[in-house]
Amino acid sequence: MAKIMKPDELIKSINYTPPAENWLDLPNDLSPGRWAYPAKKNKVEYLMNELPGIFANPRDWSPGDVDWKLPSDWKEIVVNGFRERLDKYRSLKVFMDVCVRCGACADKCHFFIGSGDPRNMPVLRAELMRSVYRGEFTLAGKILGKLTGARVLEEDVLKEWFLYFYQCTECRRCSLFCPYGIDTAEVTMMARELLHLVGVNINWILEPVSNCTRTGNHLGIQPHAFKDIVDFMLDDIETVTGKRVKCPLNEKGHEILFITPSGDVFADPGIYTFMGYLILFDAIGLDFTMSTYASEGGNFGLFTNADVMKALNGKMYAEANRLGCKWILGGECGHMWRVVNQYMDTMNGDLQGPQMKTPVSPITGTVFDNAKATKMVHIAEFTADLIKHGKLKLDKSRNADINATFHDSCNPARAMGLLDEPRYVLKNVVDNFHEMPDNTIREQTFCCAGGSGLNTDEIMEIRMRGGLPRGNALRYVQQKYGVNTMACVCAIDRATLVPLADYWAPGVKITGLHELVGNALILDGEGERTMNLRQEPLPGMEEE
Amino acid sequence: MGLTDSIAARAEELSHKWAELILGTYPEQTQAVWRTNHDPFTNPVGAAIKGATDRLIPLLLTWNDAEAVANSLEQLVKIRAVQDFPPSRALSFVFLLKKLLRQEFMADLSAKGELEELLRFETRVDNLAVIAFDLYVAARDQIARMRVEEVKRAHKNLVRRVNNMGITAHKAE
Numbered sequence: 001m002a003k004i005m006k007p008d009e010l011i012k013s014i015n016y017t018p019p020a021e022n023w024l025d026l027p028n029d030l031s032p033g034r035w036a037y038p039a040k041k042n043k044v045e046y047l048m049n050e051l052p053g054i055f056a057n058p059r060d061w062s063p064g065d066v067d068w069k070l071p072s073d074w075k076e077i078v079v080n081g082f083r084e085r086l087d088k089y090r091s092l093k094v095f096m097d098v099c100v101r102c103g104a105c106a107d108k109c110h111f112f113i114g115s116g117d118p119r120n121m122p123v124l125r126a127e128l129m130r131s132v133y134r135g136e137f138t139l140a141g142k143i144l145g146k147l148t149g150a151r152v153l154e155e156d157v158l159k160e161w162f163l164y165f166y167q168c169t170e171c172r173r174c175s176l177f178c179p180y181g182i183d184t185a186e187v188t189m190m191a192r193e194l195l196h197l198v199g200v201n202i203n204w205i206l207e208p209v210s211n212c213t214r215t216g217n218h219l220g221i222q223p224h225a226f227k228d229i230v231d232f233m234l235d236d237i238e239t240v241t242g243k244r245v246k247c248p249l250n251e252k253g254h255e256i257l258f259i260t261p262s263g264d265v266f267a268d269p270g271i272y273t274f275m276g277y278l279i280l281f282d283a284i285g286l287d288f289t290m291s292t293y294a295s296e297g298g299n300f301g302l303f304t305n306a307d308v309m310k311a312l313n314g315k316m317y318a319e320a321n322r323l324g325c326k327w328i329l330g331g332e333c334g335h336m337w338r339v340v341n342q343y344m345d346t347m348n349g350d351l352q353g354p355q356m357k358t359p360v361s362p363i364t365g366t367v368f369d370n371a372k373a374t375k376m377v378h379i380a381e382f383t384a385d386l387i388k389h390g391k392l393k394l395d396k397s398r399n400a401d402i403n404a405t406f407h408d409s410c411n412p413a414r415a416m417g418l419l420d421e422p423r424y425v426l427k428n429v430v431d432n433f434h435e436m437p438d439n440t441i442r443e444q445t446f447c448c449a450g451g452s453g454l455n456t457d458e459i460m461e462i463r464m465r466g467g468l469p470r471g472n473a474l475r476y477v478q479q480k481y482g483v484n485t486m487a488c489v490c491a492i493d494r495a496t497l498v499p500l501a502d503y504w505a506p507g508v509k510i511t512g513l514h515e516l517v518g519n520a521l522i523l524d525g526e527g528e529r530t531m532n533l534r535q536e537p538l539p540g541m542e543e544e
Numbered sequence: 545m546g547l548t549d550s551i552a553a554r555a556e557e558l559s560h561k562w563a564e565l566i567l568g569t570y571p572e573q574t575q576a577v578w579r580t581n582h583d584p585f586t587n588p589v590g591a592a593i594k595g596a597t598d599r600l601i602p603l604l605l606t607w608n609d610a611e612a613v614a615n616s617l618e619q620l621v622k623i624r625a626v627q628d629f630p631p632s633r634a635l636s637f638v639f640l641l642k643k644l645l646r647q648e649f650m651a652d653l654s655a656k657g658e659l660e661e662l663l664r665f666e667t668r669v670d671n672l673a674v675i676a677f678d679l680y681v682a683a684r685d686q687i688a689r690m691r692v693e694e695v696k697r698a699h700k701n702l703v704r705r706v707n708n709m710g711i712t713a714h715k716a717e
Contacts, residue, residue, distance in 0.1 A: 029628065107577045107586065115627055116574040116589060219702065228708075229701045268700040437585045457691040464626040464687065472588040495698065499690040503622070503683075 026119075028159050035063040036166060036456050039206035044199065046210050054305045055206075057199025063162060068155070074198040075153055079136055081197045085190055086137065092190055095182045096133045099123065105174035105184070110447050111167050114465035122174035122184045125164050129191055132157060162200050165191040167462060169451035170303060170335075171410035176443055188452070193305050205453035208300045212312055216293040217262035218300070223250065223292035229265055230290075237275050240535065242527025245282035247290060250323070254289040255362060257320045260331025260379075261297040263491035264512070270494045272533040273332060273512025276521075280383065280514060283521050284363050284391060288329065294319035297336035298491065303452040310347040313339055320375075321353035328376040329359075332512050334451060334490035337378060338415040345373040364389040378412070380489055380513060384421040387428045393522040396431050398529060400539040402485045402516065403432040405477050407470065407497065408445035409490035419443070422489050422513050429520040434481040440473035450496030463496065464503050471504020478505045487511050547649060547661040548605055555605075558644065559597040565640040566593045566620075569633065589623055593637075596620040600641075604668050610675070617676050625683035635680055638673040642666055 044058035056077075061069045071077065086093045105122040107113065112120040119125060127149070134141030134150035141150030151157060170185035178184075195201065211220035221229070230247050238244050248254060260277065264270040281288055294315040301309030320328055330336060352375060359368040359377045366385045368377045386392050406426055412418040419442050427433055440446050449466030464471075477483040486497060486508055494512055501508040519532045530541045551558060567575045567590075577587075584591035599616040603609060624634040645662065653659050696703075 034628070107581060112574075113586065113588065114623075116570040116578070117628065118571050118573040121573070219699075221702075225705060228705050232701060232704055232708075263698075266699065266701045268697040271701060439583065440585050457694050460687050460691050460694075461626040465623070468588050468623065468626075469585065473585050476585070495694070498697065499694055502690060503626075503686060 028156060028163060030064055030159065030163070032064055033459065033461055035163060036202040036204050036454065036459050038063060039201040039203045043203065043206045043210040044201065047206065047213065050210075050213050051305075051308060051311060054193075054307055055196050055199070055201070059199065061199075063159070068159070068200065070155070070158075070198050070200075074158070077197050078153060078158070078194050081194045082133070082136070082190075085193065086133075089186075089190070091183070091186060095126070095187055096130055098180050099126065099130065099182055100180075101127075102179065104177045104179060105182075108174045108177050109168075110171070110173070110449055110469045111169075111462070111466040114449075114468035115167075115462075119160075119164050120167055122168075125168060126182070126184055126187045128157070128160055128164055129187055158195070158198075158200065161191050162195060165195070166202060166454065167466070169410070169447045169449060169454055169466070171447035171451055172414050173410070173444065173447065176414065185452075189303070189306075192303060196305060202453065202456075204456035205300050205303055208298070208453075209304055209308060209312070212296050212298075212300065215295075216291070216315060217265075217296040218298060219262060219266055221262070221266070221295070226265070226292045226295055233265075233271060233275050233278065236533070236535070237278060240275075240531055240533055241279065241523055241529060243282070243523055243525055245278050245523075247278055248288065249290050249292055251289040252323050254287050254323065255326050256286060256288040257294070257316075257323060257325035257328045258288045258290050258331065259294055259297045259316055259328055259336075261333040261336060261491035262295055263298070263495060264331060265295070267491075267495055269498070269510060269515070269534075270491050270512065272515040272518070273494065275533050276512065276514030276516070276518025277331060277379065279518040279521055279523060280392075283393075283523050284386065287362065289323055289325070291319040291323060297331055297333040299336055299339045300453055302335050302339050306347075309339060309343065313344055314348045314351055316344075316376075317348055317351040317353070317356075320356060321351070324355055326355060326357045326375075327359035327371070328374075329379060329382060330376050331379050332489040332491065332514060334409045334411040334492050336411075337418070338411040340374055340376050341416040344376070349373065361385055363391050378416075378418060378421070380412075380418060380422040380425055383514070383517060384424045387425060392517075394429055394517075394520045395522055396429060396520055397540075398519045398532065398538050399430045399516055402430050403434070403481065403483050404430045404485045404487050404516075405434055405436055405474065405483045406441070407436075407448070407474075407486050407488040407493060408441055408443075409488055409493050410445060410447050410451060412489055413445050414443055418489070422487075425513055425517060426487055429516045434477050434483055436473040436477050440469065446470040446473065448490075448493045448496045448500060450492050450500075455492050455496045460499065464500065467496075467500040468504065470497075471500050474501060474508055475505040478508055483508065485509050485511055487513050487516060489513050547653065547658075547665055550649065551601065551645075551665075552605055554648075555601045558648070559594075559601050561648075562601070562641050562644050563593050563597045565644060566597070566637045569629075569636065569640075592619045592623055600672070604665075604672070607668055613672065614675050614679060617672070618679055621676050621679040622683045625680050626687070631680065635673060635676050638669065638676050641672070642669050645669070 041058045044055050047055045059069050109122050131149055131151040132153050134148055135152050141148050165188045168188040170188050172185045175183045208218035211218055264274040299312045301312045356375045358372045364385055371377045446469040449463045497510045531537055578590040581587040603613050653662050
């Protein structure tokens with residue numbers, strides 16, 4: 001963060017070389033811009049009431065203040081919470097014990113690559129927790145102390161956790177390179193759970209969690225307002241295509257429940273992707289409904305606490321049951337799919353009603369056996385299957401002005417292996433497509449730096465430096481091939497990649513996959529299309 | 545041989561030394577990683593440092609293309625504008641070239657009574673700093689602008705609904 005220096009600091013700054021101190025001894029820099037705003041008191045109070053035992057210490061406070069107003073027994077709470085989790089999660093204990101500091105992960109994190117801050121090396125970020133683990137829970141650490149890299153949990157250590165576990169997007173790129181398969185994202189998840197126990201939190205996560213618990217989506221939009229907003233998009237689709245399509249809400253008796261992140265409903269440019277979904281559903285006559293209560297695919301519980309994740313996720317089955325749906329079609333979202341693919345069946349599989357069946361495409365008859373456990377199909381997979389069977393009439397020329405690349409969103413790529421389906425769809429709706437360099441895509445994809453609840457504007461610098469590896473690869477294909485559009489399948493990406501591209505590769509626009517599908521798709525009974533879903537003239541229509 | 549010729553003859557070596565000084569503004573553990581990884585996609589900061597010093601030294605010698613100078617500075621300035629540096633440290637990398645030139649040439653030129661040559665050349669480095677300052681401020685302004693735009697985008701349809709409610713209420717009256 002840039003701040004104006006005082007004269008005595010300026011004199012010191014003539015020495016450009018940073019001190020060669022042990023990283024463990026470096027003081028915390030808590031200047032504004034290095035942390036996201038803490039959660040509002042009323043949001044914490046609400047959550048304490050709804051989900052007891054997870055959140056605590058509602059108060060007005062600022063990480064910039066010396067006094068964080070922690071409870072007097074904060075240390076005991078954290079140590080006990082740590083002990084409880086070490087017993088509960090075998091994985092955490094293994095991750096604490098097994099790291100040999102080989103350094104394979106050191107330069108794999110986008111936050112380290114962009115910032116150069118050693119505490120953003122995954123090995124050292126996890127070491128922030130491991131040092132306390134050794135100091136508090138291992139005999140060697142207790143006796144030998146610092147010699148084993150052990151630390152006692154002090155307030156500064158807690159503050160350091162807050163700074164650095166909120167500079168991890170849980171993207172799991174580092175885990176890909178770890179010979180032991182240590183999942184640093186899970187270390188971050190545990191650290192954040194412990195911080196919540198003493199009321200150390202960020203608003204950009206807890207307000208959505210609170211809203212989502214109460215109304216079903218991050219912005220807390222209630223059913224009537226949700227309907228109004230969906231109607232705007234139906235109006236817009238009519239303006240563009242000349243056809244009024246449908247979006248049933250809370251209607252019983254439809255085959256499929258469609259759930260997408262609420263960012264697609266409220267935020268630009270996600271709204272164009274939402275219109276793309278509705279155009280697709282009209283084109284194939286899909287028998288679906290949306291729910292205004294399960295109107296959020298995103299699950300900020302993933303970055304908060306396992307029980308919160310379970311509670312928020314449970315609404316998907318609850319609504320599928322209430323509305324009598326056989327299976328769930330999921331929109332373009334990032335962490336929703338990590339929750340679905342890796343945790344949903346274990347957490348909430350028993351909530352599935354007897355009416356729920358292994359998903360079968362009503363158009364092609366394809367049985368999605370891969371979704372047998374969760375009954376949830378990713379829309380990229382669903383659409384790829386439609387295209388493969390020739391069920392869609394597509395006019396690529398409407399996207400002729402687009403020279404696309406594809407950003408693999410961390411969670412669909414690394415957590416569910418959804419690599420080829422979106423590319424297949426993309427190549428069927430645009431003519432010009434170029435991949436970014438191999439070591440920046442697919443499993444090795446670089447994060448947008450806004451995941452895991454960090455997509456908030458007060459830490460824009462952190463996001464921009466964390467976004468450098470992605471932006472740098474994007475700039476490369478922009479300069480080399482004239483790429484002007486980056487497509488992605490995640491609502492956080494659609495929001496956070498816009499400033500990232502503006503800063504690192506100005507001129508590249510961000511779209512969802514189904515925005516481009518919606519543009520290319522020919523509907524029965526549509527009028528002549530002169531503009532795209534953003535209501536910009538189509539190629540060749542500029543003069544009209 | 546004049547100073548510019550001496551610099552031209554040792555351009556590669558000076559670029560390397562300047563890049564090393566810039567790397568030195570980062571923590572030791574980081575330097576070790578960035579020094580050894582030559583892949584521009586997994587080490588974009590290292591690549592930006594090397595790219596800037598390699599291109600800027602010849603440009604300082606010819607000193608007739610301000611746009612090329614700005615283009616060569618831009619990526620590194622933008623990177624340092626979002627790293628954890630106060631403005632003075634973010635732009636210190638330009639002045640490290642002055643430090644390097646003095647270290648390499650001052651004693652010799654002074655002995656020959658030709659120190660003026662160095663002073664004259666340093667004016668170019670000062671100009672480099674001024675160009676970097678413009679780029680830095682532009683980057684910081686952009687960050688501020690992006691914040692505002694992001695908030696607007698995030699609530700686009702909500703604002704539309706609120707505005708629409710105003711119209712409906714007005715009509716009802």
